[in-house]
Amino acid sequence: MAEPTPRTRGSDKTREVIVETALRLFRERGYEATTMRAIAAEAGVSVGNAYYYFSSKEILVQAYYDRAQAEHEAACGKLLDTERRFAVRLGGVLREWVRVSEPYHGFAVKFFKHAAEPSNPLSPFSAESSPARDAAIELYRRVVEGSTDHIDAELKAELPELLWLMSMGVVLFWVHDTSEGCQRTYRLIELTVPLVDRLVGLSHLPGLRGVARDFIAGIHELRE
Amino acid sequence: MAEPTPRTRGSDKTREVIVETALRLFRERGYEATTMRAIAAEAGVSVGNAYYYFSSKEILVQAYYDRAQAEHEAACGKLLDTERRFAVRLGGVLREWVRVSEPYHGFAVKFFKHAAEPSNPLSPFSAESSPARDAAIELYRRVVEGSTDHIDAELKAELPELLWLMSMGVVLFWVHDTSEGCQRTYRLIELTVPLVDRLVGLSHLPGLRGVARDFIAGIHELRE
Numbered sequence: 164m165a166e167p168t169p170r171t172r173g174s175d176k177t178r179e180v181i182v183e184t185a186l187r188l189f190r191e192r193g194y195e196a197t198t199m200r201a202i203a204a205e206a207g208v209s210v211g212n213a214y215y216y217f218s219s220k221e222i223l224v225q226a227y228y229d230r231a232q233a234e235h236e237a238a239c240g241k242l243l244d245t246e247r248r249f250a251v252r253l254g255g256v257l258r259e260w261v262r263v264s265e266p267y268h269g270f271a272v273k274f275f276k277h278a279a280e281p282s283n284p285l286s287p288f289s290a291e292s293s294p295a296r297d298a299a300i301e302l303y304r305r306v307v308e309g310s311t312d313h314i315d316a317e318l319k320a321e322l323p324e325l326l327w328l329m330s331m332g333v334v335l336f337w338v339h340d341t342s343e344g345c346q347r348t349y350r351l352i353e354l355t356v357p358l359v360d361r362l363v364g365l366s367h368l369p370g371l372r373g374v375a376r377d378f379i380a381g382i383h384e385l386r387e
Numbered sequence: 388m389a390e391p392t393p394r395t396r397g398s399d400k401t402r403e404v405i406v407e408t409a410l411r412l413f414r415e416r417g418y419e420a421t422t423m424r425a426i427a428a429e430a431g432v433s434v435g436n437a438y439y440y441f442s443s444k445e446i447l448v449q450a451y452y453d454r455a456q457a458e459h460e461a462a463c464g465k466l467l468d469t470e471r472r473f474a475v476r477l478g479g480v481l482r483e484w485v486r487v488s489e490p491y492h493g494f495a496v497k498f499f500k501h502a503a504e505p506s507n508p509l510s511p512f513s514a515e516s517s518p519a520r521d522a523a524i525e526l527y528r529r530v531v532e533g534s535t536d537h538i539d540a541e542l543k544a545e546l547p548e549l550l551w552l553m554s555m556g557v558v559l560f561w562v563h564d565t566s567e568g569c570q571r572t573y574r575l576i577e578l579t580v581p582l583v584d585r586l587v588g589l590s591h592l593p594g595l596r597g598v599a600r601d602f603i604a605g606i607h608e609l610r611e
Contacts, residue, residue: 276500279563335559339503347609354605361598365589374585381578385571 178216181206182230185223190270194220194277224274224285227267228295234263236302249310250360253326256306257333257352261345264337268345275338287331300327315366321379322363328382329359402440405430406454409447414494418444418501448498448509451491452519458487460526473534474584477550480530481557481576485569488561492569499562511555524551539590545603546587552606553583 184206188197199220203213217223238259246252264271277285284291304323307314314322333355337348365371408430412421423444427437441447459480466479488495501509508515528547531538538546557579561572589595 282565341506350605350609354602354609357598358602361594362586365592365595368589370585371589374581378578378582381574385574385578 177208177212178226181208181213181216182223182226185220186227186267186270190273194274221284221291225291225295228287228292229298231264231267232295232298232302235260236298238263239302239305243305243309247309247311249306249312249314249363250356252306252310253359254352254356256302257330257356258349260330260333261337261348261352265345268337271338287334296327299330300324303327303330312360312364313367314363315372317372318363318366318375321375325379326359329355401432401436402450405432405437405440406447406450409444410451410491410494414497418498445508445515449515449519452511452516453522455488455491456519456522456526459484460522462487463526463529467529467533471533471535473530473536473538473587474580476530476534477583478576478580480526481554481580482573484554484557485561485572485576489569492561495562511558520551523554524548527551527554536584536588537591538587539596541596542587542590542599545599549603550583553579 181202185197185202188202188205192201197220199213199217200210202220202223203210206213217226235256239256242255242259243252246255274285277283278287283289286292287296300323303326306326307319307322333348333352336351337345340348342348366375405426409421409426412426412429416425421444423437423441424434426444426447427434430437441450462483463480466483467476470476470479498509501507502511507513510516511520524547527550530550531543531546557572557576560575561569564572566572586595590599
């Protein structure tokens with residue numbers, strides 16, 4: 164990337180206003196049709212100033228990812244500090260994601276086709292998205308590490324990334340969820356967590372360990 | 388639906404030509420921009436004739452689903468008649484799907500955003516898609532029923548539908564797979580099948596049975 168640390172440039176207040184404005188315009192006009200010029204005009208800053216903060220529209224979306232991630236972390240703090248059961252921690256973190264993301268649902272629906280393309284820098288799997296992705300995986304590491312459930316040691320190391328992958332499945336469902344208050348996504352979480360919990364509880368079984376290890380290694384390789 | 392049996396109307400040859408032409412135009416011009424008028428003109432039939440065969444563009448896409456399903460079934464016949472191991476049967480059926488679908492990859496990429504919307508009649512989960520979906524689930528039932536592996540009786544009844552759901556995950560990956568000859572999708576299949584095979588092998592464990600049953604019941608309910 165041309166910018167060494169584009170994620171931390173400029174004043175927080177102005178950055179916020181530009182990101183908010185951009186998300187609104189992306190939602191209203193679509194991502195392609197929204198120019199940096201239009202974002203600057205609507206945000207009440209000069210085009211040069213907008214570019215000083217965000218060198219491109221892509222960087223603006225990355226800023227949204229970073230911000231949504233920070234909001235999600237903050238929302239999970241109390242649960243992760245007080246609750247010790249793996250299933251409750253996981254369910255809570257997934258539900259908080261849906262709750263925190265609610266204001267961005269309209270944007271996400273419009274934006275989905277870009278993020279779903281793995282070669283796009285805005286894909287959650289891209290190199291460009293790695294700061295937000297790493298932070299999200301770190302949150303799932305807290306879910307795992309802070310739990311008192313017995314989890315097979317080998318799986319424990321890989322589980323945060325697997326849970327993040329699973330959360331991407333929930334995100335995919337959520338994007339297309341038109342139910343009132345995204346209640347179908349909450350129901351999906353309620354259904355999936357006990358199954359994951361039980362599988363994790365069985366992870367010490369020798370027959371499952373080897374095959375899970377191969378699967379994880381293969382998934383890593385598929386990403387490269 | 389207005390049409391009782393729109394899937395079987397008219398001569399097979401003309402139907403084929405219209406479907407082929409429609410798929411090509413959808414790929415070249417996009418689904419929305421392609422009119423029945425344009426399809427008829429390119430296929431060399433009158434507009435009235437095109438509408439006699441297919442009462443709408445949606446029905447044309449359903450015809451593609453039906454045809455792709457029939458091709459897939461035919462391609463799997465020999466494997467399912469001769470091979471008895473569950474993992475080999477499942478892997479073979481998934482690989483054949485990728486192979487048979489190769490000519491439609493360009494169309495699928497363009498078309499994906501319609502099919503991904505659950506409220507769209509062209510979603511694989513819609514009522515309108517139920518003939519192709521039921522046929523696909525039936526194929527996975529053959530995978531299960533013809534296998535000599537020990538599979539928990541209760542899971543056995545639900546497994547065809549779960550395998551079909553899993554195949555939808557493979558389809559989702561495939562749509563976005565830009566690798567040479569979709570080799571990444573083949574790799575995904577190679578990785579996933581042993582894990583599914585092992586989980587099915589563990590399905591008699593009491594702890595897993597109850598939770599799997601709840602999960603399956605919940606997924607049914609989420610579809611409604």
